[in-house]
Amino acid sequence: MLELNLIKKNSAEIIQKLAIRGGDYSQKINDILDLNEKRIKNQQALDEALRESNKIGQLIGQLAKVGNFEKLEVLKKKATQIKTKAKELNNLSNITIKDLEEKLVSIPNTPDLSVPIGNSANDNQEIYRWGKSNKSSQIKPHWELAEKYDIIDFENGSHITGSGFPIYKGMGAKLQRALINFFLEYNNTKGYTEYIPPYFVNEKSAFNTGQIPDKEGMMYHINEDNLFAIPTAEVPITNIFKNKRFTHKELPIKCTAYSPCFRREAGSYGKEVRGLNRLHQFDKVEIVQICQPEKSxxxxxxxxxHVSELLKKLNLEFRIVKLCGGDLGFTAAMTYDFEVYSPAQKKWLEVSSVSNFETFQANRLKMKYINNETKEIQLCHTLNGSSLALPRIMAAILEQNQTDDGIIIPKAIKDYINFNKITV
RNA sequence: GGAGAGGUGGCCGAGUGGCUUAAGGCGCACGCUUGGAAAGCGUGUAUAUGGAAACAUAUCGGGGGUUCGAAUCCCUUUCUCUCCGCCA
Structure with missing residues (x-):
């Protein structure tokens, strides 16, 4: 959620930044400003009424002490009248505030000015490319390799639950587990504290990180308890720090967490969801940071x-893409996507999305810090990224590391796994 | 699931209807003291909204009510703790 006082101060700049996303938000922003004016007027009238009523209340207290009950009764009547008026004003004020909140919540984050303008993924900017993989025509897609080596069972998974819920088996399960450990340990060495979060969150938590109201449909929802299965560990992890006030010494906060992620992915079909490309349940290791605004x-x-290092250690061909305004998520101000190459599919698979949310999440979470120099209380900035999403890493390892007699296990994870090659 | 106890400021903790934003303590900041430090002494120290400011209003888990007036009484909801039950 954007900060109201920033909208008030810099509405022109905000409209300009939002235009990077490809829309004209000036009407919405103006509506918000109008509603805010209304809110302030209401509040002032209400405060005035309450002030009067407080004064009378005090007077009554004094009169009661000296026993002047005649005058007291007159004042009581007056106070009741004011109270009635105050109640009306209060109701009016509540309606305006609710209106205002609703409008405010519907505005996405303002992209950083360096974010390229564009409508779709086609306008994203590739900023970095690394590695080289075998591009021969003999290359097999990961789903065929998974079957050949009997390490992932897509079919049985879809019988047990539904499509998008694969079963990892034997060396496949071990590889997955080794990768998770490798990611977590590497994150640890870089100062990220490890967490195991809840895998279900309540409505408020989902709202705080921006899944609601924007992406409600992407999450699995348990009706009976009104809980959401987490689409990413970002949600519970970021919520750990809600309503906190940090001193500059405590920042930055660095967290990492492994969790399964659950996504409904409604509307996906065809080759997009083939094999490990897009799943309803997948594993991911996440990194989250909370910091002072000027450092974000x-x-x-x-x-x-950090994420680049991980991919280089795994020796996977990958590229980094800076998302354009039109492809940017609702809550992000800037995002870099990491994509590994799938030589068999001849396409890039997203394995990480590293974003700066600036104050967008912190505003909902009331996550603040005290500026050491000015002593001002400001909102923190939050950032997160995957490090990394397992299925597509798995797909890339299978495809990029395939040989005639097996899949070569990356050297970087040899401490976490007790074989060098996946064989029949 | 049953029964009980409790949620007060950065933290601990007092407070059962009126000058209580809230005693006391800890912590923190500044000053005095000291060769320096510690101790000691003194002063200050919540947040949000509106306002140029003075100041005003709101906030004692959330919501609602009683009352001229609620941290304090009533209703409701939520969370935590203890005991019992069940259980990996």
Whole structure:
């Protein structure tokens, strides 16, 4: 949620930034400003009424002490009248505030000015490319390899639950587990504290990180308890720090967590969902940082190089893409996507999305810090990224590391796994 | 699931209808003291909204009610703790 006082101060700049997403938000922003004016007027009238009523209340207290009950009764009547008026004003004020909140919540985050303008993924900017994989025509897709080596059972998974819920088996399960450990341990060495979060969250938590109201349909919902299965560990992890006030010494907060992720992915079909391309349940290791506003873009770069390191250690061909305004998520101000190459599908698969949310989440979470120099209380900036999403990493390892007699296990994870090659 | 106890400021903790934003303590900041430090002493120290400011209003888990007036009484909801039950 954007900060109301920033909208008030810099509405022109905000409209300009939002235009990077490809829409004209000036009407919405103006509506918000109008509603805010209305809100302030209401509040002032209400405060005035309450002030009067408080004064009379005090007077009554004094009169009661000296026993002047005649005058007291007169004042009581007057106070009741004011109270009635105050109640009306209060109702009016509540309606306006609700209206205002609703409008405010519907506005996406303002992209950073460096975000390229564009409508779709086609307008994203590739900023980095690394590695080289075998592109021969003999290359097999990962779903065929998974079957050949009997390490992932897509069919049985879809019988047990539905499509998009694969079963990892034997060396496949071990590889997955080794990768998770490798990611977590590497994150640990870079100062990220490990967490195991809840895998279900309530409505408020989902709202705080921006899944609601924007992406409600993407989450599995348990009606009976009104809980959402987490689409990413970002949701519970970021919520850990709601209503906190940090000192500059405590920042940045660095967290990492492994969790399964659940996504409904309604509307996906065909080759998009083939094999490990898109699943309803998948594993992911996440990194989250909370920091002072002036440091967030520096930290974004740090996180980008962190994720790059992981991919280089796995020796996977990948590229980094800076998302354009039109492809940017609702809550993000800037996002870098990491994509590994699938030589068999001849396409890039997203394995990480590293974003700076600036104050967008912190505003809903009331996550603040005290500026050491000015002593002002400001909202923190939040950032997160995958490090990494397992299925597509798995797909890339299978495809990029395939040989005639097996899949070569990346050297980087040899400490976490007790074989060098997946064989029949 | 049953029964009980409780949620007060950054933290601990007092407070059962009126000058209580809230005693006391801890912590923190500044000053005095000291060769320096500790101790000691003194002063200050919640947040949000509106306002140029003075100041005003709101906030003692959330919501509602009683009352001229609620941290304090009533209703409701939520969370935590203890005991019992069930259980990996």
């Amino acid at each position: 873009y520096e930290i974004l770069e740090e996180m980008v190089s």
